[in-house]
Amino acid sequence: MASVAPPTDDPLLRPAIKVGPGMSRRWRRGHPWLFSNEIEMTAQAKELPRGTLVTVVDAGGERLGVGTFNAHSLIAVRLLSRDSATVVDAGFLALRLRAALALREIVVAAPCYRLVHSEADGLPGLVIDRFGDVVSCQVNSAGMERLLPALLTAIEAVLAPRAVVLDNDTPVRELEGLDSYHRVATGELNGPVELVENGVRFLADLDGGQKTGWFYDQRDNRAFVARLARGQRVADFFSYAGGFAIQAAAAGASEVTLVDRSEAALALAEQAAALNGVAPVCRFVRAEAFAEMARRVAAGERFGVVVCDPPAFVKSRKDLATGLKGYRKMARLAAALVAPGGFLFAASCSHHVTADAFAEEITRGVALADRGCRIMRAAGAAPDHPLHPALPESAYLKALVLHLD
Numbered sequence: 519m520a521s522v523a524p525p526t527d528d529p530l531l532r533p534a535i536k537v538g539p540g541m542s543r544r545w546r547r548g549h550p551w552l553f554s555n556e557i558e559m560t561a562q563a564k565e566l567p568r569g570t571l572v573t574v575v576d577a578g579g580e581r582l583g584v585g586t587f588n589a590h591s592l593i594a595v596r597l598l599s600r601d602s603a604t605v606v607d608a609g610f611l612a613l614r615l616r617a618a619l620a621l622r623e624i625v626v627a628a629p630c631y632r633l634v635h636s637e638a639d640g641l642p643g644l645v646i647d648r649f650g651d652v653v654s655c656q657v658n659s660a661g662m663e664r665l666l667p668a669l670l671t672a673i674e675a676v677l678a679p680r681a682v683v684l685d686n687d688t689p690v691r692e693l694e695g696l697d698s699y700h701r702v703a704t705g706e707l708n709g710p711v712e713l714v715e716n717g718v719r720f721l722a723d724l725d726g727g728q729k730t731g732w733f734y735d736q737r738d739n740r741a742f743v744a745r746l747a748r749g750q751r752v753a754d755f756f757s758y759a760g761g762f763a764i765q766a767a768a769a770g771a772s773e774v775t776l777v778d779r780s781e782a783a784l785a786l787a788e789q790a791a792a793l794n795g796v797a798p799v800c801r802f803v804r805a806e807a808f809a810e811m812a813r814r815v816a817a818g819e820r821f822g823v824v825v826c827d828p829p830a831f832v833k834s835r836k837d838l839a840t841g842l843k844g845y846r847k848m849a850r851l852a853a854a855l856v857a858p859g860g861f862l863f864a865a866s867c868s869h870h871v872t873a874d875a876f877a878e879e880i881t882r883g884v885a886l887a888d889r890g891c892r893i894m895r896a897a898g899a900a901p902d903h904p905l906h907p908a909l910p911e912s913a914y915l916k917a918l919v920l921h922l923d
């Protein structure tokens with residue numbers, strides 16, 4: 519799709535999409551989407567190529583802005599600008615990128631962060647993670663896919679990166695009728711890229727291996743946990759490439775044990791340990807996390823800090839009950855591994871689990887392990903993952919720090 523000639527935008531020639539009578543209220547109040555049942559789905563509208571730029575017009579003919587349109591998606595229109603005279607081109611995208619960049623430069627020390635977080639940065643359907651001079655883009659809407667040539671021009675103008683990766687194999691693309699692919703769009707990648715988080719060096723594999731990159735959303739939570747870890751034995755279950763464990767080791771943990779079932783993830787963590795000179799205190803264990811926790815509980819092991827940051831247990835609403843039980847069990851096993859007076863960090867990135875439900879399952883799990891506790895910190899994602907005020911439901915990350923008796 520990226521090979522199609524870039525569509526040029528002319529506000530005067532753009533097709534119009536009419537909002538149904540009384541249907542523009544939410545949009546006018548600041549919501550950035552129109553759903554397919556809120557617009558007049560005419561035969562002409564249905565024929566517009568997925569992702570076409572459209573002018574949004576209300577029932578009375580008033581222009582309400584410019585957005586991208588997809589007749590085949592539940593989210594029919596995604597807002598780009600409330601000024602319908604705006605020309606959506608590389609220059610427009612570069613302005614949005616510069617604004618996103620300016621915000622990250624205020625809140626994150628190193629040039630390693632989520633540079634663009636979709637609607638919150640005025641770039642619907644786009645996520646960009648930055649690793650210094652390499653950027654990785656996830657294009658999640660047909661509109662953004664159509665703008666890709668202009669986007670690549672804008673990225674070049676704003677960041678001039680060594681390489682741009684298109685990590686376009688997320689499941690949400692299917693809802694937009696988009697195919698799945700992963701490629702290096704510009705430049706070259708030779709192996710994993712280095713990133714710095716809270717002053718600690720890491721490696722992320724953007725091309726081979728797990729190619730899931732890095733979870734920048736936990737940056738502040740990792741810094742908090744690292745402060746608790748000084749002089750302690752730390753266990754990091756579902757460690758991935760070592761975000762929590764290696765920062766804990768760098769902060770002076772006496773020993774850190776990383777548990778993950780992925781060899782590729784542990785290999786990256788091992789290299790990160792070496793980069794930071796903490797390899798001597800790190801133990802890498804390739805295992806299924808629940809089984810490994812149970813084994814260590816049975817062996818009577820104890821840690822000053824236990825970290826559990828698993829993949830989403832609830833991927834769709836129908837998994838909710840099973841997933842919640844999973845979090846409870848995880849907390850029960852993890853709590854049994856925490857030394858008296860120690861700390862438990864637990865996180866969930868399951869979209870369908872509310873912060874309240876998560877806290878309830880985690881504290882129930884701790885109680886099942888016969889341990890008293892207090893919640894010291896409840897947090898979400900780091901501020902380079904801002905939320906659009908009309909889309910509070912997009913806050914997916916829940917993180918708790920508990921102090922155990």
Ligand code: SAH
Nearest residue numbers: 733756757758761778779780806807827829
């Ligand atoms: N805590 C990590 C992110 C975890 S991502 C960080 O701070 O970056 C989830 C990780 O869990 C992946 O590395 C995956 O390989 C691992 N994983 C998934 N299911 C697992 C299981 N049952 N046992 C062990 N590891 C598992």
